[in-house]
Amino acid sequence: MATSFSCCGAVSMLRTPTPLSRLSTFRSPSVSTIPNRFYKFRVKCSHAEAGVVDDSRSAPIDVVADVKSERVVVLGGSGFVGSAICKAAVSKGIEVRTSYLLWVMGRSRDVFYVTWDEVLTGATAVVSTIGGVGSEEQMLRINGEANVVAVNAAKEYGVPKFILISVHDYNLPSFLLSSAYFTGKRKAESEVLSKYPNSGVVLRPTFIYGKRKVGDFEIPLDLIGEPAESILRAIENFTKPLSSIPASDLLLAPPVSVDDLALAVLNAVVDDDFFGIFTIEQIKEAAAKVKV
Numbered sequence: 001m002a003t004s005f006s007c008c009g010a011v012s013m014l015r016t017p018t019p020l021s022r023l024s025t026f027r028s029p030s031v032s033t034i035p036n037r038f039y040k041f042r043v044k045c046s047h048a049e050a051g052v053v054d055d056s057r058s059a060p061i062d063v064v065a066d067v068k069s070e071r072v073v074v075l076g077g078s079g080f081v082g083s084a085i086c087k088a089a090v091s092k093g094i095e096v097r098t099s100y101l102l103w104v105m106g107r108s109r110d111v112f113y114v115t116w117d118e119v120l121t122g123a124t125a126v127v128s129t130i131g132g133v134g135s136e137e138q139m140l141r142i143n144g145e146a147n148v149v150a151v152n153a154a155k156e157y158g159v160p161k162f163i164l165i166s167v168h169d170y171n172l173p174s175f176l177l178s179s180a181y182f183t184g185k186r187k188a189e190s191e192v193l194s195k196y197p198n199s200g201v202v203l204r205p206t207f208i209y210g211k212r213k214v215g216d217f218e219i220p221l222d223l224i225g226e227p228a229e230s231i232l233r234a235i236e237n238f239t240k241p242l243s244s245i246p247a248s249d250l251l252l253a254p255p256v257s258v259d260d261l262a263l264a265v266l267n268a269v270v271d272d273d274f275f276g277i278f279t280i281e282q283i284k285e286a287a288a289k290v291k292v
């Protein structure tokens with residue numbers, strides 16, 4: 001006889017995520033670790049058997065379930081993308097039934113000088129948003145070396161997953177891809193993929209839009225980015241044949257919302273089968289999985 005069950009409850013008993021207001025104070029992390037643990041919560045179940053009209057409702061029962069705790073370290077967590085990742089993780093913490101503890105690092109915890117012991121012990125994933133523009137030397141150091149240092153530290157501390165925010169190549173000719181920005185990014189990517197062949201994640205976004213904070217100001221990049229993404233996606237079928245033209249993606253590749261990128265990162269954190277290099281399309285798909 002077919003029987004359907006539905007359960008309710010539990011959610012309120014899951015660990016409440018850290019309020020966002022506290023996250024911003026995590027620049028110098030002195031966060032205690034929360035070990036993976038069994039959670040006990042109370043559920044009420046109801047079932048209806050085929051052919052039986054009335055629901056029969058059970059008394060509440062205690063259930064002990066193994067809920068995996070994620071401890072995610074966000075490098076560059078005070079930046080535009082890093083802070084969106086933190087915000088998304090907090091808002092999705094209960095929904096995905098996973099607890100997130102975020103250690104947010106900004107420049108005050110420069111990867112070249114950080115005491116990794118304080119940061120990486122017990123982490124289940126590291127997300128690096130470290131990157132930037134500047135002189136050739138600075139770009140190699142920030143986009144390349146800083147991330148290489150972070151990947152190696154994560155590996156040394158046994159962190160099982162590393163997620164790197166890299167960049168789309170915009171279909172650029174090779175002489176432009178040899179600039180320090182891209183060389184640094186590709187160096188970091190190689191390090192992730194060689195040290196984490198079965199779990200490393202490289203996300204390659206195009207231009208990222210959202211509300212970018214610069215000091216006390218907010219730049220609404222979404223006012224341009226959002227319509228541009230919609231238009232470029234709508235005409236994608238017509239523009240695809242043009243992708244063989246060098247650098248055409250500078251104009252034709254749709255920009256990515258910072259919220260979608262953050263959700264794709266969350267998907268990477270919780271999905272063990274999600275590893276390798278991901279394009280803008282795949283970032284969008286990964287984000288959609290978490291949205292659901």
Ligand SMILES: NC(=O)c1ccc[n+]([C@@H]2O[C@H](COP(=O)([O-])OP(=O)(O)OC[C@H]3O[C@@H](n4cnc5c(N)ncnc54)[C@H](OP(=O)(O)O)[C@@H]3O)[C@@H](O)[C@H]2O)c1
Binds near residue numbers: 108209
């Ligand atoms: N924005 C875009 O349109 C775009 C497009 C494609 C790819 N990306 C990539 O996405 C990533 C995030 O970009 P974003 O726009 O969020 O940049 P962002 O706001 O400048 O954030 C970068 C973060 O990295 C931190 N950082 C730099 N060097 C560091 C170091 N040595 N140790 C520790 N932290 C360090 C910065 O700290 P401070 O704040 O203290 O400087 C900042 O928090 C970058 O890798 C960028 O290349 C961005």
